[in-house]
Amino acid sequence: MTEVGIGIVGGGYMGKAHAVAMSAVGAVFDTALRPRLEMVCASSAASAERYRAAFGFARGTDNWRDLVADPRVEAVIIASPQETPPRDCPGRLCP
Numbered sequence: 412m413t414e415v416g417i418g419i420v421g422g423g424y425m426g427k428a429h430a431v432a433m434s435a436v437g438a439v440f441d442t443a444l445r446p447r448l449e450m451v452c453a454s455s456a457a458s459a460e461r462y463r464a465a466f467g468f469a470r471g472t473d474n475w476r477d478l479v480a481d482p483r484v485e486a487v488i489i490a491s492p493q494e495t496p497p498r499d500c501p502g503r504l505c506p
Contacts, residue, residue, distance in 0.1 A: 416449035418484035420475050421491035422462030426451065429488050430466040446486075452478045 417433050419426050433446035448468040452475045453459040459471030472478055479487060 413443055414445050414447045416481075416483045416485045417446045417488065418450045418452065418478040418481065418486070419448075419468075419488045419490050420452045420478065421489065422451050422453045422458060422466070423490075423492070425490040425492075426453075426462065426488075427466060429490050430462075430468070434467065449483050449485075450478050450481060 419429055422430075430448060430451070433448060436442065436444065436446050448466065450470045450472060451459055451462045451466065451468045452472050453462055454473065456471075456473045459473050462468065463471035469483075478484055
């Protein structure tokens, strides 16, 4: 089995949907790949902690740079609303 650390920017509706989907990979797909919910990023530390606890992430942050720079985060899902991408996010990372 191979694990991959997942980071999700945004913990609202789509962040939750992606976190649930990542958690179900083993039951839905015939693959040895197992996503590991490593870090969630939200607009405030309080929201990040709430999403972390609710969705099963190892850690939460309110700074997308921390998520992207973390070596345990190997894949990033941008799940923030289109009209509110993270501030100063490089174009190739954000919509």
